[in-house]
Amino acid sequence: MDLDAYVLAHAQEWQRLEQLLHRGKLSGAESDELVGLYQQVATQLSVVRTSAPDPSLVAHLSSLLAKARNKAVGTRVSSWRGFQAFFTERFPAALYRLRRWWLGCLAGNVVVTGVLLLWLIDHPNVEQSLLSQQEIDQLVNNDIEGYYSEYAASHFALQVWINNSWVSALCIAFGILGLPVIYLLYGNIENLAVLASLMTHADRGQLFWGLILPHGLLELTCVFVAGGVGLRLFWSWIEPGELTRTQSIAREGRTAGTVALGLACLLAVSGVIEAFVTPSGLPTWARVGIGVTAELAFFAYVFVLGRQAHHRGVTGDVDARYLEDRVATQA
Template structure:
């Protein structure tokens, strides 16, 4: 019965919500109809509970609220711009302390592992033969970057590293996974560097690692630092509840995980095309360093700028808990 009486008003509200711009009288009409439809919805739910009509009115009221609040509808270009100019850089910038800590942990473990193997070469022979170590340093390590087509190799490296970064971010709440991945990879890099240095030369190792590795490893440092930061935020939420800390940290992790796909795409292109190229070593390392510095400037400029803009808005808006 109510549907027959109010159907025209519901349709009118739907028409007003679909309009791109509303005049003054139309805005007043929209407000009046919104109140009436809200009352109709309460009546329907009290008498019949949830049904198709009440679901329709709920959606209609949601559309009307959006229209009255003036919430902007972002198109695809605006969403992409917002992500790259605001969401991604500020998510990384806020966790720069943890990222620096992850970098320090990786470098420390890699140096300790590398020097330990380099200073104890006889220990290597307990796990591998001299021929296999020589073959790795002079053939496998070098041919790894050129034995497949550059496009295929870049794609494979990109997907593998993106998966590893996503794993560190997604399982950051454990606190253990990001640290384990960083330490295990650091130990592997240190050992590889020692083997190549012993059975070939340090110059060969760094000439193949640095052009792409400084950017590739930096992306993993970001993933590890941001992932571990979620564990700390939930463990010590401060003025937030743990649920709030988990929600805010989870949104930030999603931003970082998606953004790192593009950083690692850059690193994958360098590894597939630049590292095995015939360019002079100094030029290859310079290009890799330039790419890393470009990303650092990007995070610093946009991240710090957005952090300053949001500092006042976020200050003091925490739910007090016992």
């Protein structure tokens, strides 16, 4: 196909569509014209992609179509309704659909942590090969407990949120490769097991778990969710199912984006608990109770709200009307 000739033949239609986009309220006839031009340009974009995929022209036409769609149906993405739907349907539905992956990741990490912790408790000499006795004493007697009151609560909450969001984002971002996710998760639980064994040997295990559990239940669950979603992204190109590999990766990638955004909000909650509840003067049972309540609320969110949304057909993927326009054309 002669691209220059094709552009010359249809340039007036594209210009007219752009003129309509820059007008205010359209009349009935202009609205009909907008819809007609939208359909024509969608077909023309498909032809360009198939026969002469010029990147700049494809980008220009795609932009025109996106603006025309918003003009025709109204912008809903940034509305309060869309914001509400994200947290009541799209995010919980994504968590529910991918539940086997992140629940498996959670269970596997808990088992490995338990086995590693028991092994370290039975082999105290391993700790001494990792740290000097002076470093161990500093950790056990000062650093672990003092960590939660070192900074102002608001600053500490922000620091914790950034750190945990970064770890979760890495699990999802590297999910396409598979092995880096396992490496990140193992490094996380290895640190937990080493610290727990150090405190146990110093007869301060109760203090340690009293500090970790209030925020750690929800925090670690979020990390394990990110790990499970990352591994699902990896599996999407290993076993795409009925979709092509490109379609499978695209779908799971968009869903992973949904989960990443939702997890950032959940990690903000765990950060607030870690900054304001963990170092508070509340008795241990009350602090742990708050952590357990937050964890149970998360599972109720997934298996009640998410299950209902999933059964209504919500998958966690972007709504079909916001995906790229596809028009069938003959070769």
